[in-house]
Amino acid sequence: MHIDCYFAHQHCKEAYLEGKDALVIDVLRATSSMITALDAGAQAIFPVTEVADAREYARIWPKTVLAGEREGERLSGFHLGNSPYEFTPQSVGGRIIISCSTNGTAAIVKASAAKRIWLAALINASAAAQRLLNENVQDLVIICSGTMGVPSLDDILTAGAVLYHLDNSTKLNMSDSARIAFGAYKYCLPFGMSQALKLSSHAQKLIRFDHIKDVEYCSRENISSTVPWLNKQDGYIYG
16 A cells, blocks of 8 residues: 655645545544544534635534634634534534534545545544555545644654554555654654643643643544545535
């Protein structure tokens, strides 16, 4: 399997994705929350990049759940923010979520130029690797969301976690950036992902905003078997 990795979605041009599959990561917190929402029984997730568009879709589809954040905090008038703890069976079960986050949804929309698109986080890293193997992926682009165009250690470590699980099962032809992610994850394994993620500037910002529980939740490895995928026909994410 040939694997390339971009450390911020702005670094990945749509032309790079032509004919390839993509795996999108925004571990703090978009993809972690989306996995959690689908595990909680959400019907589907509709990713939107612009806040005004998200509000307009919610007006047209009044039974949807409007979830989103900017700078880590819930947007005014939205039902939910971006904390995985908000996505419970009571809040999202059987419902469609309109999702608008600072970095994650933009990365997902960017990835829509690929043939097939899946979402990963630490909580489903092993399952994501197995899904890629089951789908016989040959040419994969891992898109880390990053933070406002800057690479984020938390996403890089998560990319490395997926590569670590793949490396145990198949021969990998990794780009230099993929090797960096792989090496970073292996280096941090002895410390544990909870401590490793807290070293990232993104995690430090969330902790300053009293979201340390979110960081700790998102650092838990392989607690979900759900691997969300983007349906390019309707634009929805399903579990």
